[in-house]
Structures are given as C-alpha cells and as structure tokens.
Amino acid sequence: MGLFGLAFVAFTPEGDSSVALFSVIMPAVPGWFAVALIPLGLALVMSSADTAISAVSSIIAIDVHRLRPLTERKTLKKLSKWLVLLLAIPVLVASSQGYSVLYLFLLADLLCAAAAFPVFYGLFSPRLSGSTATISTVSGLVAGLYLFPAPNAALDFLLESFVLAAVVPVVVTFLLHRFYSGGSNYDLSSLSSKIRSIDHNSTAAQS
Numbered sequence: 001m002g003l004f005g006l007a008f009v010a011f012t013p014e015g016d017s018s019v020a021l022f023s024v025i026m027p028a029v030p031g032w033f034a035v036a037l038i039p040l041g042l043a044l045v046m047s048s049a050d051t052a053i054s055a056v057s058s059i060i061a062i063d064v065h066r067l068r069p070l071t072e073r074k075t076l077k078k079l080s081k082w083l084v085l086l087l088a089i090p091v092l093v094a095s096s097q098g099y100s101v102l103y104l105f106l107l108a109d110l111l112c113a114a115a116a117f118p119v120f121y122g123l124f125s126p127r128l129s130g131s132t133a134t135i136s137t138v139s140g141l142v143a144g145l146y147l148f149p150a151p152n153a154a155l156d157f158l159l160e161s162f163v164l165a166a167v168v169p170v171v172v173t174f175l176l177h178r179f180y181s182g183g184s185n186y187d188l189s190s191l192s193s194k195i196r197s198i199d200h201n202s203t204a205a206q207s
Contacts, residue, residue, distance in 0.1 A: 019101075057084050099151050106158070110148060113165040114140030118173060132176045140169035 001021070008020035015023055026034060057080035065076055094104075117140075118133035144165030147157040 053084050056087060057081065060084075103151055107148070110144045110162060110165050111141060113162050114138075114144060114169055116166065117169045121173065127177060128173065132173060132180075135176065136169035136172040139172045140165045140167075143168040 004021045004024050007024045008015065012023060022037070057077075060080040060083050061076040064079060065071055115137045118128065118136045122128040122133055144161045147161035147164060149155050149158060149161075
C-alpha cells in the first residue's frame with residue numbers, strides 16, 4: 001500500500017490521496033476487474049461500520065444496565081438498536097458532505113492519540129481518576145484540533161497536531177496529580193469483583 005501511495009504521488013501529485021490505490025490501478029485494469037472491486041470496497045466499509053455499531057451498542061447496554069440493574073436484556077437490546085439508528089443520522093449527514101476518507105481516518109486517529117496515555121496509564125496507576133482522564137483527553141484533543149488542517153486545506157501541520165494531542169494529556173495528567181487531589185486511590189484489584197457480564201447480573205437479579 002505504501003508503494004501505491006508513492007506511485008500515486010508520482011502520477012497525480014494534486015489528486016485525492018485517499019483513493020490512491022484506485023487512481024493507480026484503474027487505468028490499467030479490465031472492466032470486469034473494476035466491477036469486482038465494488039463488493040470488496042463495500043466489504044471494507046461494512047467491516048468498519050459493524051465494528052463501530054457493535055461497540056456503541058455494547059456500551060449503551062452496559063451503561064444503561066449499570067444505572068438500572070433490573071432492566072431486562074430484551075429491553076437493553078431494543079434500546080441499543082434504536083440509539084444506534086439515531087446515531088446513524090449525523091453519520092449520514094457527514095458522509096453526504098463528500099469528505100476525504102483519509103481525512104476522516106486521520107481525525108479518528110487524532111482522538112486515539114489524545115486518549116492513548118490516559119487509557120493505558122489508568123491501567124497501571126490507581127491515582128488516575130475518571131475526571132482526570134477525561135480532562136486530559138479533552139485537553140489533548142482540543143490542542144490537536146487547533147493545528148489540525150481543515151478538510152480542504154494542506155496538511156502542513158498534521159504532525160504537530162498529533163504531537164500536541166499525544167503530549168498535552170501527559171502534561172495535564174501530571175499537573176492535575178501535582179495540584180489537584182481527586183480523592184483516594186482506586187483499588188484496581190476490586191475490578192475482579194465489580195465487573196460482571198449482563199447475563200451474570202440478570203441471573204443474580206432474578207434470583
């Protein structure tokens with residue numbers, strides 16, 4: 001894929017880099033091969049979409065069940081399905097704007113860069129509270145978005161935006177630890193007794 005990107009830059013340096021593969025091979029392939037690429041492209045998009053839908057629906061089901069432990073599994077599943085449909089509306093609006101796929105992936109990666117340190121640091125440090133992790137992640141995301149290029153702008157400060165998104169959460173986390181006490185340290189060993197599946201909680205509630 002990297003070689004396709006280099007070939008694309010050599011052939012069409014001003015083109016859309018998010019479709020580099022297709023721009024390089026389409027002029028040299030027969031029609032039947034181009035048609036065969038359509039279901040492959042759809043499969044690629046659908047594989048990302050179903051992963052996102054599964055993640056969102058599971059988060060909805062788990063959080064609602066935590067707030068209302070007596071809620072039945074059937075109700076949780078129905079609620080998650082309807083909320084996923086509602087979330088699909090802004091997704092359709094964004095997709096209709098014709099943004100570059102590469103740009104959208106970079107935007108998602110920026111969020112991952114901002115959340116990386118708080119997420120992994122929280123797995124090892126009992127001092128990291130939920131509020132500190134949230135503030136650190138949001139701070140990194142805001143700092144990264146400040147330099148992140150607009151949809152149709154040149155990617156001049158892309159690297160700097162990712163560096164800010166990754167470094168700012170580290171600085172903010174340790175500043176909050178230094179000047180703000182978020183309460184007692186979290187007992188990570190308690191997760192083994194607190195984390196339960198929906199099936200387990202539903203069985204315990206019925207008994």
